[in-house]
Amino acid sequence: IVYSWLFWYHSQLLTMKTEASVLVEVLDINDNSPVFENHPATVPVPEDHTVGDEVTSVNATDADSGFNGEVRYTLLGSAGRFSVDQETGVITLAAPLDRETQDEYRLVITAQDQGRPSHSATTTLDISVTDINDNAPIFSKQQYEATVSEHAEVRTNIIDIMATDKDDGENAIVTYHIVKQEPSSTPLAFTIDEESAH
Template structure:
């Protein structure tokens, strides 16, 4: 913000006048630079709306307000988790190849672009006997 008055009437101070409920942000009173005070988590809150006020230092001060919307971008910070910790399936010993056995399922709480899951069999006694569908489990 700028104020074309001279002296104290032209000096501007900035403050956050709304939207900073949990005190995640601060504004430098002289420069107006907004910085974070606490870690922000996309998985909890996607965006913040802050009311910023600029006030001059005149005897009869004047002010103006602006809305700053801070939009978080998600990072891939959550590992996928299976819906169960163990699975058990029963199948006849003489079942032909490609017989469906079981569909495992996992979830990832990251945003959709960071929550794509690929399934694979990485170990166990059936690693060379069974296959798993890459995208659906």
């Protein structure tokens, strides 16, 4: 901040006047820490998010001037999956995600000014990895065997089979269908419940 004053002197004895100006510049000291702006507590990111693409961003401001007010960002807790641009605060994906391996990350971002000594502030950001349908159902066995009496009544339960899917939500719902029967018959000799696999 620069203050300016104008002084003048006038003598009643002489018909002369003189003026002088004084400029006072207030030099900044690094007495403020960076302050983060509000950001979402949790950011959802699909597990097929492209490496190198932006995930989100953070922003911190410092009331000081010059180097004392310049903010740089660093990132902790990303397990190598995320990176932050030290100047802009933009967070990008640095390595592929797999929700089935890890579905949450907590990032700790530090904003540090460039004064000497410097001041800093931290904030946390949770990343929630959302599911995509990238897993096929897996049967509990590769082959099932059962015996049935020729006198069994129609709709008698012969065997229970089970398949699971590592995905989440609707992507993990498994339905069952008979796609082939040998020897073939019309109608099929056996049926399966789409939901229970009975």
